[in-house]
Amino acid sequence: MFKxxxxxxxxxxxxxxxxxxxxVESADFVYIKEQTKATAGNLSVQLxxxxxxxxxxxxxxxxxxxxxxxxxxTPEGVSAFEEYVxxxxxxxxxxx
Amino acid sequence: MEEKRMNxxxxxxxIISMINDSRARMTKNLGTPFLIWGYTTVIVSICxxxxxxxxxxxxxxxxxxxxxxxxxWLLMLLFNKQEKTxxxxxxxCINALWCAIGVAAFLLPFLxxxxxIFVDVILLIGVGTATTATVIKDKVVKRIGYAAIFSxxxxxxxxxxxxxxxxxEQFAGRERYLVECIIFAVIMFLLLVVSGHIxxxxxxxxxx
Numbered sequence: 001m002f003k004x005x006x007x008x009x010x011x012x013x014x015x016x017x018x019x020x021x022x023x024v025e026s027a028d029f030v031y032i033k034e035q036t037k038a039t040a041g042n043l044s045v046q047l048x049x050x051x052x053x054x055x056x057x058x059x060x061x062x063x064x065x066x067x068x069x070x071x072x073x074t075p076e077g078v079s080a081f082e083e084y085v086x087x088x089x090x091x092x093x094x095x096x
Numbered sequence: 097m098e099e100k101r102m103n104x105x106x107x108x109x110x111i112i113s114m115i116n117d118s119r120a121r122m123t124k125n126l127g128t129p130f131l132i133w134g135y136t137t138v139i140v141s142i143c144x145x146x147x148x149x150x151x152x153x154x155x156x157x158x159x160x161x162x163x164x165x166x167x168x169w170l171l172m173l174l175f176n177k178q179e180k181t182x183x184x185x186x187x188x189c190i191n192a193l194w195c196a197i198g199v200a201a202f203l204l205p206f207l208x209x210x211x212x213i214f215v216d217v218i219l220l221i222g223v224g225t226a227t228t229a230t231v232i233k234d235k236v237v238k239r240i241g242y243a244a245i246f247s248x249x250x251x252x253x254x255x256x257x258x259x260x261x262x263x264x265e266q267f268a269g270r271e272r273y274l275v276e277c278i279i280f281a282v283i284m285f286l287l288l289v290v291s292g293h294i295x296x297x298x299x300x301x302x303x304x
Contacts, residue, residue, distance in 0.1 A: 005104070012102055012110065019114035024184040031181035035117055085111070091104040 003087035006080055008053050013038050013046045018081050021056060021073040029069040047071060055080055118184070125176075126190070126232065127296030130225075132171045133164075134288025140164050141281035148274045158210070165202055190228050197224045214280045215248045218287070222248070225291055234298070237291045244287040250279055 009015050016036045021027060027035075033043050050056045055077035059070045073081075102110065140163050147157045197220050204216050226241025258272050266272070 005107075010102070010107065012106075015102075015107060015110055016114050019111045020118055023115050023118045024182050025188065027182040035114070084107075088104050088108055092108060 003083075003090045005087050005091075006084050008049065008055070009080060009084045011046075013042065014050055015084075017043075017046060017050060017071075018055060018073065018077060021071060022078065022081055026070050026072040029071070032071060050077070053080075118182070125299070126228070127292045127294075127299060128176050129172065129194070130288050130292030130295060132175060133168050134284060134292050136168045136171065137164055137284045138281050138289060140167070141277055141284065145274055145277040145281065148270050148277060154270065161205070165198075186231055190231060193227060194224055197221065212251075214276050215251050218244055218248045218280070218283055221284070221287055225287055229291075234295070236294055240287060240291050240294075244283055247283050250283075251276060254279060 009018060013036060016038075017032060020032060020035055029040075029043070029047075032038075032047075033040060036043065038046075047056065047058060051058045053076075054074055057072050057074050059072075061068050061070065140161065144157070144160055147160070148154045151157060201217055201220050204213055222241050222244035224241075225244065226238055229235075229238035229241055254275060255267075255272065258267055258275065262271055
């Protein structure tokens with residue numbers, strides 16, 4: 001039986017962001033933008049969606065005089081990611 | 097990267113590639129601290145060896161060893177400025193490990209005689225290097241770390257050999273100290289400087 005893939009994670013940029021954050025403690029906006037090669041506007045929108053879902057925590061602060069946005073994954077985000085990978089397994093089976 | 101729907105295989109590929117990219121970043125910027133501390137230690141050790149060989153009353157110059165933490169930290173502040181765009185668990189573990197090793201190495205001279213200090217420092221730095229290399233999965237640097245730990249055996253062996261050739265006055269005085277300074281400098285060069293260049297070379301390859 002195939003499990004349903006979480007629609008919030010089943011989008012290229014949001015999945016990239018969550019995959020990136022799963023292996024680090026926190027990452028700032030510039031780093032995520034560089035790694036995902038997304039535009040600032042699009043990335044902001046997707047981060048907002050993930051934050052509203054409770055999957056990531058976004059902290060806004062300053063580094064010197066420059067504004068800095070730092071993102072980290074929440075326990076809910078980790079569970080959602082694990083569920084997503086489990087669901088992927090049910091689709092791909094022995095290919096993983 | 098746009099908000100497009102992917103098939104399952106593409107999703108998996110994306111997850112693997114993002115996790116691999118962030119893992120690759122973990123080995124970045126590790127070579128520079130190795131080089132800073134390595135060159136500082138080797139240069140100070142060579143200076144100490146020269147002083148011991150040339151100056152009659154070399155004991156006051158033993159304070160010169162404290163140039164290692166002073167110069168090392170200054171160089172770290174100057175050359176190891178890293179843009180902290182991402183923090184991960186491995187970076188935090190490695191930083192905590194080297195902080196503890198640094199404090200222990202700094203306290204060593206205050207804990208007793210200078211007799212076994214070279215061995216103690218080599219063991220500390222060797223353990224730090226081997227552990228760091230294990231965490232970042234660098235087999236060559238890991239072997240260098242373990243080789244350094246075993247190389248500390250050179251000191252008792254050297255003492256045993258020197259006892260056969262030197263008078264007790266020579267053994268208790270400058271000659272043995274001079275030989276141990278040189279052995280220490282060579283081991284530290286192999287342990288920190290060579291490891292630092294290897295890590296930097298790998299970082300360079302990773303960028304290309």
